[in-house]
Amino acid sequence: MRTSEVTRELAHLSDEAVVALMARSHDVALAELYDRFGRVAWGLALRVLRDEALAEDAVQEAFLTAWRTASRFVPERGSARNWLLTLVHRRAVDLVRREERRRAEPLEAAAEPAGAKGADDDALLRLERERVQGALAQLPDQQREALELAYYGGFSQSELAERLGQPLGTIKSRMFSGLARLHELLREPAPEREPWRTRPSTS
Template structure:
């Protein structure tokens, strides 16, 4: 039924989705859904929540496809970014839902440490995301697909239609610059957690 869509690029499919083409959305899901689920599961560590994140992300793709700009990112990167945001939102929602007033029990100290650690991890995640946004698009895309999408460098080369050496140099340069940006942020007096026992 969707065989006529198989030859289209992901970007062309997003354009069709923007016009309300449901088969185009289904074709996008077939192409990106497995990687999207893997990304969501890595963030959430829960199958049900990962499925929810992917479902919410593809609903967002359906609603916002008209805003996609092919010049800014590949369609698959755009979709995986939405998936990652939904997964992080679900982590926060679940943490908030599970948060209950603490009774004065021995578990209180462990819960406090856990909350501080979660806050620190959230802070670090935000710092990394801000630093990633400062990278050139090609470097950012390669790093995001490798680390969030789970692609190997060989798979990236094939997916992006670039020589393996180009992918390796993009990732090397991107990671080196990312390290510099994160170090600069630390030197500027970024907040550091005070874990107390």
């Protein structure tokens, strides 16, 4: 298929170069970006929303926002990967906050890891996941709880303060210390940061 041949041609480009091509309305660049991050985006949206239809909406809207706003991406402010995953996460969080039913669920549900759904799992994605989960496990419990409920559960800092019965300042400092520590822990080099290269597009 023509598209996948061209997509492979872009495989040597950095994420940032792919976004630059996307800003010039090259749709093969959008396809390439999806092939690199679609799976992580899907896993993330599904984790936050826990509903396949909503997760599809979140991923689709995030990639289309990336498509529309690629010309405003500034590489100096952060990587293309962070930019895209932030779009996905923010969209998922916006959607989950609109879903009234989540509000009634107990807090623990948001912190539980999803079941072993990755039957067709990718070895490098699994290594990366184990590395991140390993780093999370080294955080003090209260910091880990704040990060997981905020990032995976989509709870705002005010909601967390209320639900955990803590002052807002305490929640803020748990989030800050947790993220800063996580950043330190993850600084040791990753085994391989370009997992897409082992999975040529099959579509």
